[in-house]
Amino acid sequence: MMGSREKNYEDLIFPFCDEVGKYEKLDKIGQGTFGEVFKARHKKTKKIVALKKVLMDNEKEGFPITALREIKILQQLKHDNVVKLNEICRTKPTVYNRWHSTFYLVFDFCEHDLAGLLSNYNVKFSLGEIKKVMQQLLEGLFYIHSSKILHRDMKAANVLITKTGTLKLADFGLARAFSQRNGQPNRFTNRVVTLWYRPPELLLGERNYGPPIDLWGAGCIMAEMWTRTPIMQGSTEQHQLNLISQLCGSITPEVWPGVENLPLYNTMELSKIHKRKVKERLKPYVRDPHACDLIDKMLTLDASKRIDADSSLNHDFFWVDPLPCDLGKMLSHHTHSMFEFLATPRRGKQQQQQQPTQSQQSQASHSSQQMSSSQSTGQSQQGGSRRSGHRPSASASVASMSSCPERIF
Secondary structure (H helix, E strand, C coil), X not given: CCCHHHHHHHHCCCCCCCEHHHEEEEEEEEEECCEEEEEEEECCCCCEEEEEECCCCCCCCCCCHHHHXXXXXXXXXXXXXXXXXXXXXXXXXXXXXXXXXXXXXXXXXXXXXXXXXXXXXXXXXXXXXXXXXXXXXXXXXXXXXXXXXXXXXXXXXXXXXXXXXXXEECCCCCCEECCCECCECCCCCCCCCCHHHCCHHHHCCCCCCCCHXXXXXXXXXXXXXXXXXCCCCCCCHHHHHXXXXXXXXXXXXXXCCCHHHCCCCCCCCCCCCCCCCHHHHHCCCCCCHHHHHHHHHHCCCCHHHCCCHHHHHCCHHHCCCCCCCCCHHHXXXXXXXXXXXXXXXXXXXXXXXXXXXXXXXXXXXXXXXXXXXXXXXXXXXXXXXXXXXXXXXXXXXXXXXCCCCCCCC
């Protein structure tokens, strides 16, 4: 027999939180520790949306604080290059779900994520298209950092792209506001950012951090536009630090003043023999010298010297031919959605050679030549000068390039 408490639950009315039943789930397009993401269609309007299920299994009562934070941040952010939260829906509490509603965040649907596109070697990016991807990504980062928000989970799978080529930063489940509290250091958790995209300061225990942690992830993503797979695939935090040292040079007070004061500096094993080789290692893949230079600046070990989003957008990479160009035409040739969840894993083999094979190098060279010739046309000629108060339009697209090896190391 239904108790009075359960009966009250059934009769509750939520005027600003519709039932999710008005949507029809079509496909599952994502899954992780955050929950599940579904492609869905509004039963009346036929509009396609994305439903992100709020994980409630670990909540004995109440709404998860992490989800509340994500909702508050998404309601605050309004930008072309940030995913749009439309509404929050729920299931009706019944005896079948033990009187616990399930909540869903409803977003505009994006047809692809960047990891899914990069996993498909039929998707080929020209240099102008890669520039447009990175320009939009950095515009999004500039906006959220100006709004005093840290993303804290930058990776290719969290970069969505519409079929018309507009990029959207997504998954703000780890995001949080930041500020300088009267000069007092922040005490944020350092257990954020997916390991392969985690900057060295977090791996060494830093808790007083800011926007540079997102720029490290942006640098990893930018390199991935050519390598087609994450460039540093550590299996543990110690292994990740080793890979960072092999690529970016040894972590020492000489190149990073004050690093010796970080909590884990004397705990982790840090080699002192590695020279910085970012440009050298990337050169077989990234044939554009301006691109190599920008990635190098994003992957600066010392966070205080790492380039920020605004300076990145003013880098020569975006202001020499070929200029950033629209991706809608390229994406129009791919009618099926591409998401990391639906793709084959992109993780490289653990014993992969450090340098690409000869055939892979020739493929990269061929694509680089294609990019230069195809983008010298009027398609890439967008008006405007360097960013001096006026920001370039954020409408754009994504693209990809020739097949490359699975990892740098």
